[in-house]
Amino acid sequence: MFESFHQWALHYTFLGIPAWRWLVAATTAALGTVVTLTALRLLAGALGRRHLVAVRALGAAARHTRWWLVLLAFLALGAQALGLSDRADRYIGLVGAVAVAVQVGLWANSLVHAWTTQTLAAEGGQAHNPVVLSMMSWFARIMVWATLLLAALSVAGVNITAFVASLGVGGVAVALALQSILGDLFASMSIGLDKPFEIGQFITFGDVAGTIVHVGVKTTRIKSLSGEEIVIGNSELLGNTLHNYARMQERRIVFSFGVTYDTDAATMRAIPDLVRSIAADTPDVRLDRVHFKGFGDSSLDFEVVYYVTHPDFNRYMDAQQSMNLAMMDAFAEHDIGFAFPTRTLMLPEPLRLQRASA
Numbered sequence: 001m002f003e004s005f006h007q008w009a010l011h012y013t014f015l016g017i018p019a020w021r022w023l024v025a026a027t028t029a030a031l032g033t034v035v036t037l038t039a040l041r042l043l044a045g046a047l048g049r050r051h052l053v054a055v056r057a058l059g060a061a062a063r064h065t066r067w068w069l070v071l072l073a074f075l076a077l078g079a080q081a082l083g084l085s086d087r088a089d090r091y092i093g094l095v096g097a098v099a100v101a102v103q104v105g106l107w108a109n110s111l112v113h114a115w116t117t118q119t120l121a122a123e124g125g126q127a128h129n130p131v132v133l134s135m136m137s138w139f140a141r142i143m144v145w146a147t148l149l150l151a152a153l154s155v156a157g158v159n160i161t162a163f164v165a166s167l168g169v170g171g172v173a174v175a176l177a178l179q180s181i182l183g184d185l186f187a188s189m190s191i192g193l194d195k196p197f198e199i200g201q202f203i204t205f206g207d208v209a210g211t212i213v214h215v216g217v218k219t220t221r222i223k224s225l226s227g228e229e230i231v232i233g234n235s236e237l238l239g240n241t242l243h244n245y246a247r248m249q250e251r252r253i254v255f256s257f258g259v260t261y262d263t264d265a266a267t268m269r270a271i272p273d274l275v276r277s278i279a280a281d282t283p284d285v286r287l288d289r290v291h292f293k294g295f296g297d298s299s300l301d302f303e304v305v306y307y308v309t310h311p312d313f314n315r316y317m318d319a320q321q322s323m324n325l326a327m328m329d330a331f332a333e334h335d336i337g338f339a340f341p342t343r344t345l346m347l348p349e350p351l352r353l354q355r356a357s358a
Helices: 002-011 019-048 053-063 067-082 086-122 130-155 160-177 179-194 234-238 265-280 313-333
Strands: 202-205 208-215 219-224 229-233 251-259 285-295 300-308
Touching: 019 053, 019 067, 053 086, 067 086, 086 130, 179 208, 179 234, 208 229, 219 234, 229 234, 251 313, 265 285, 265 300, 265 313, 300 313
Parallel strands: none
Antiparallel strands: 202 208, 208 219, 219 229, 251 300, 285 300
């Protein structure tokens, strides 16, 4: 039986091609398609159970395999065993290359989409810069399909040099026309990559102070302390020196006070200990130093440096108020007077007051 099959495969022809060549082509197409689809399905299932976003995205991309594109690619590969003419082989190879390029594009597109979706879902929909994340995803898809299109045209024998050159000239013209918009666009990408601030953080620059509520492609929106929304271009925003208070772990505070010149030296030596005791009893306060700083115009000046161990501004104000009131109580108990601006006039002789004559 095997001998008769062997003779049939060698001598029977279809469309002028021996049967064994048809068998090789069919076996290559069928076996290659089944093995590839099975392997990709197993890979997608294994990667889909992982916790890493990138690995799960690879699994999602593997699930977007089109069986007919895989079959078409292996049919083109198997057709090489048919011994066709060079022209036929070239066209069949072109069809196979297009099928592979389209499938690779679908994988890349699915990979980028899955990574973007899963990243946003992992952050509860509150990504640091969802607009930039989506924009980067969009750019990545365009680059993938543009690269595959140029590769397919090159394989088809099209001279893409002039095509790419014309795209370059057109791109320069568009860039000049949209210079300000593109500046804000790339500034938005810079915000997303460099992360000088994130949504929900409190920043200040110039005379603006507020909380970031939205980062867009062209503008950033800030809710100011007085309640209004401030809209500013991304490039203009990054041109300022930004103070990001949300990343502050603790707040360093420096304040001064003065006592009157009639305070004796022994009391002056006791004042730092009084302030240290007050700071130790104040919540969220870590004292750094207390010093008799110098002689002012109308006061003996002290400088106090301490840290509020929480970045919240209200806690800082509560701590400062608590220390101020405690110092007033302690100084009153020790008969220490706070200085205020005064001026003493030294006259060469006693001042005589005379009533003006009528």
